Structures are given as C-alpha cells and as structure tokens.
Amino acid sequence: MNNMKTKYCQDRPIFTSLSPNTEKDDIVLALKLIFQPWKWTNNRKSTIVENPLNLFEQKFKDYLGAKYAFTFNSGRTAFLAILKCLTFEPDSEVLIQGFTCNAVVNPILAADLKPVFVDIEEETLNINPDDLEKKITDKSKVVLVQHTFGLPAFAKAASFAEAATKAESAGKPADVSEDNKIVEICKKHNLILIEDCAHSLGATYNEKKLGTFGTAAFFSFGRDKVISSVFGGMAITNDEELAKRIGEYRDKLPEPSYFWIFQQLLHPILTNFLVIPFYNFCGLGKWMLILLQKLKILSKAVQNKEKKGEMPANFTKKMPEALAILALNQFDKLNKILAHQKEIAGFYRENLKNTDFSLPPDLPGRIYMRYSLLLKDKDTDKILKKARKQKIFLDDGWRKTAIVPPDTNQKKLGYRAGDCPIAEKIAENIINLPTHINISKKDAKRIIDFLKTKHTEARPL
Numbered sequence: 001m002n003n004m005k006t007k008y009c010q011d012r013p014i015f016t017s018l019s020p021n022t023e024k025d026d027i028v029l030a031l032k033l034i035f036q037p038w039k040w041t042n043n044r045k046s047t048i049v050e051n052p053l054n055l056f057e058q059k060f061k062d063y064l065g066a067k068y069a070f071t072f073n074s075g076r077t078a079f080l081a082i083l084k085c086l087t088f089e090p091d092s093e094v095l096i097q098g099f100t101c102n103a104v105v106n107p108i109l110a111a112d113l114k115p116v117f118v119d120i121e122e123e124t125l126n127i128n129p130d131d132l133e134k135k136i137t138d139k140s141k142v143v144l145v146q147h148t149f150g151l152p153a154f155a156k157a158a159s160f161a162e163a164a165t166k167a168e169s170a171g172k173p174a175d176v177s178e179d180n181k182i183v184e185i186c187k188k189h190n191l192i193l194i195e196d197c198a199h200s201l202g203a204t205y206n207e208k209k210l211g212t213f214g215t216a217a218f219f220s221f222g223r224d225k226v227i228s229s230v231f232g233g234m235a236i237t238n239d240e241e242l243a244k245r246i247g248e249y250r251d252k253l254p255e256p257s258y259f260w261i262f263q264q265l266l267h268p269i270l271t272n273f274l275v276i277p278f279y280n281f282c283g284l285g286k287w288m289l290i291l292l293q294k295l296k297i298l299s300k301a302v303q304n305k306e307k308k309g310e311m312p313a314n315f316t317k318k319m320p321e322a323l324a325i326l327a328l329n330q331f332d333k334l335n336k337i338l339a340h341q342k343e344i345a346g347f348y349r350e351n352l353k354n355t356d357f358s359l360p361p362d363l364p365g366r367i368y369m370r371y372s373l374l375l376k377d378k379d380t381d382k383i384l385k386k387a388r389k390q391k392i393f394l395d396d397g398w399r400k401t402a403i404v405p406p407d408t409n410q411k412k413l414g415y416r417a418g419d420c421p422i423a424e425k426i427a428e429n430i431i432n433l434p435t436h437i438n439i440s441k442k443d444a445k446r447i448i449d450f451l452k453t454k455h456t457e458a459r460p461l
C-alpha cells in the first residue's frame with residue numbers, strides 16, 4: 001500500500017494538451033521576450049529578410065514548395081482570410097467533414113457562407129469521398145479537406161492495406177497514387193479545394209507536401225498543434241491574384257494588443273512552472289488553470305462565444321512578431337518533433353497490436369500529431385476518469401460530438417443530429433494518445449499499461 005502511494009506521488013502527470021510542445025529553450029525564449037517588448041509587434045514596414053515574420057513566411061514557403069505565405073494570429077483567421085478573399089455569394093456552401101473543431105466552422109459562418117457537413121471514413125477519420133459527392137448541390141463552392149491528426153485525407157486506408165500487402169509480396173514500396181478521389185471530385189464539380197493542415201504540418205501524400213494540392217491551405221500553430229506559438233496561423237497559396245488579396249486583407253488587420261501578446265508569452269512559462277507542478281498536489285493544477293484563465297492571465301484556446309457560432313470580431317488580427325519568434329524556434333525543430341512523434345506512435349502500435357483497440361493506419365507520408373485509438377464500447381468516459389486518477393490526462397477535447405469541443409452548441413454551428421452518423425459514432429469511441437516531444441517512452445509505457453489493464457476490466461479481450 002505504502003509502495004503504491006509512493007509510486008503515485010512520484011508519477012509525473014501526463015498531458016495530451018496543456019502546452020505540450022514546449023521545451024526548455026522555448027520557455028527561456030518566451031521569458032526573454034517578456035523583457036523585450038520592443039520585439040513584440042511588427043516592424044515589417046522594412047522588407048528586411050531577418051524580420052521574424054518575413055523569415056517565418058520565407059522558411060515556410062521554402063519548406064512546402066509554395067509561392068505565397070501569410071502569417072495570422074491563428075489558423076481560424078487564416079481560413080477566414082482565404083474565404084473572404086475568394087469572394088462568394090452569401091449562402092454559398094462549404095463542404096466540410098463532421099468531426100471537426102468549432103474554430104473551423106466559425107470562419108465559414110463569419111464569411112456568410114453555409115457549412116455542409118460530410119461524413120468521415122472510420123479508418124482514417126477523414127472526409128468520405130462518397131458522402132462528399134452525395135452532398136454537392138448547385139450552391140456548393142468549396143471543399144475543405146481536413147487531414148485529421150496528421151493523416152492525409154487523400155489516401156484511403158482500405159486501399160492502402162491492399163496495396164501494402166501486394167507491395168510486400170513484390171518487395172516494393174506500396175503505391176496508393178491512384179487514390180486522389182477528392183481532387184478528382186473537386187475538378188469534376190468545379191469546386192475550390194482548400195486544405196486544413198492544422199494537424200498535418202510536414203505530412204505528405206505521394207511525396208508532395210500537404211497544403212499544396214488545392215487553391216489554398218491554412219496551418220495552425222495553436223498550443224497543442226504540431227508546432228506551437230500558443231496562437232498563430234499561416235495561409236498559403238500558389239495563386240497570384242488570391243495572394244495579392246490575402247496580403248492586402250492581412251495588412252489591414254490590426255495588431256493584437258500588448259496585453260494579449262503578454263498573455264501568450266506567459267502561457268508556456270506558467271503552464272510549465274505553475275499549473276503542471278500543481279497537478280501533483282491533489283489535482284490543484286486544474287483549479288490553478290481555471291483561476292489563471294478567469295483572471296485573464298492565461299488565454300483560452302477557444303472563447304465561449306465561439307462555442308455558440310460567433311467568431312469575435314476583435315479576435316481577427318495579425319500575427320505579432322513575438323509569436324513569430326516563438327514559432328520560428330519550433331519550426332527549426334520540426335524534423336526532430338516529427339521523428340519523435342513517429343517513434344512514440346510506433347511504440348504504441350507495437351504494444352497495443354494484440355488488444356481489441358482499433359489502431360490508426362500507418363499510411364506513408366502521415367505524421368502523428370496524435371495516436372488515435374477507437375474503442376468498440378462507449379466506455380471512454382469511464383476510462384478517462386480512471387486515467388485521471390493515475391495522473392494521465394488524455395482528454396484533448398476531440399470527443400463526444402461531431403463539432404468539438406463537446407460543449408459546442410452543434411445547432412448554432414449549423415450541425416443537425418444525424419448529418420454524419422460515423423463522425424458521431426467515432427466521437428463516442430475515440431481516445432487520442434499524446435505523441436508530443438515531452439512524452440517519453442516511459443510515459444507511453446505508463447499509458448499502455450493503464451489501457452491494457454483498465455480496458456481489460458471494462459471489456460474482457
């Protein structure tokens with residue numbers, strides 16, 4: 001008993017969210033920036049390449065092989081900019097998958113467009129091309145393709161499995177090149193393809209970077225994304241005319257306030273030095289987090305209004321220079337981050353392959369922003385509660401509802417129950433395991449051991 005108590009006290013808390021990407025150098029950088037307020041806002045009147053915003057855009061373009069890139073304060077602002085600059089008739093339809101975040105739906109509503117929800121494929125958690133084609137109408141103008149948790153939406157898991165088996169017997173790499181059904185559908189129906197790469201920075205399809213398949217794409221550098229500057233986003237395109245408009249739109253946006261920038265710089269510091277350590281004291285960390293958010297010392301990822309279908313007008317801003325500096329520091333570590341995610345995902349796969357969890361497909365070119373498990377029973381609430389008792393916090397908000405987080409008002413965001421039955425089912429059955437840079441194999445082993453015992457208790461193998 002004593003041994004158990006000591007072990008419990010020694011176990012450090014494990015989180016899927018809560019500043020997951022930050023390493024020591026990111027925290028030191030944020031701390032330094034707090035004392036350098038002259039670096040907080042944009043100096044880009046000068047065209048100097050060394051300006052962090054210019055540098056970040058340039059590195060991003062080079063990495064993706066895109067012609068134009070524009071920073072914003074978030075992925076949702078980048079998406080709104082793209083939609084506004086494409087100029088559609090009001091009430092034009094944007095086809096978007098169920099099992100998405102409210103931050104993706106709100107820009108559609110804010111641009112006076114209508115989201116039409118398309119169901120997903122169970123194996124990939126990405127848009128189902130057959131349901132997509134069924135839901136196209138005369139008013140459809142855009143298909144937004146989300147590469148959920150880093151898995152390319154253009155690849156189909158079922159055909160990949162087939163190709164992989166064939167390739168293995170022939171001793172060659174699997175070829176899934178004939179699979180880009182979504183691009184074909186967009187061409188056939190004259191629809192604009194926009195990629196939501198919030199989860200998929202660095203992922204490829206047929207060795208081509210995601211984000212370069214459509215008219216435009218956007219990325220997020222939110223607190224729990226592939227790389228993070230707490231808030232941040234990028235819009236990219238190869239279309240010269242669209243780029244001109246997005247550039248003009250962005251240049252007219254205001255700078256975020258000094259207070260807002262200060263809040264974001266505090267985030268990695270306070271979460272690591274105040275919130276997470278307090279989780280070792282009777283779960284006080286959660287109350288500490290709530291208190292800091294209530295006092296507006298820390299920001300929330302999504303404001304309450306956004307859960308009711310409103311995109312606060314004062315949120316749409318430029319990316320401040322200070323956050324570009326944080327994002328650049330993370331971007332320079334991208335390969336290391338992706339390799340780490342892949343290694344942890346491999347460790348989960350190896351150790352969970354003989355359980356009755358459904359494991360995500362290991363498609364070529366995919367990245368692992370999360371490792372998503374599907375459970376056959378709807379017992380995720382119980383499992384997550386038991387995990388919390390062992391200081392394993394696996395709830396990343398991607399569960400329960402077709403538009404996440406679960407306290408989002410589905411109706412106000414235009415979703416009707418039954419629009420996407422598979423997405424609704426998946427939302428009930430999913431648990432996302434963390435793969436981020438601060439997850440060690442020892443942490444992953446703790447999660448695996450927990451899942452094996454607790455899951456076996458919930459449902460015998």
Ligand SMILES: Cc1ncc(COP(=O)(O)O)c(C=O)c1O
Nearest residue numbers: 074075076101103104198220222
């Ligand atoms: C799939 C997806 N797309 C877009 C966004 C919006 O990104 P951001 O939080 O940077 O506005 C999010 C994030 O919250 C997301 O999960």
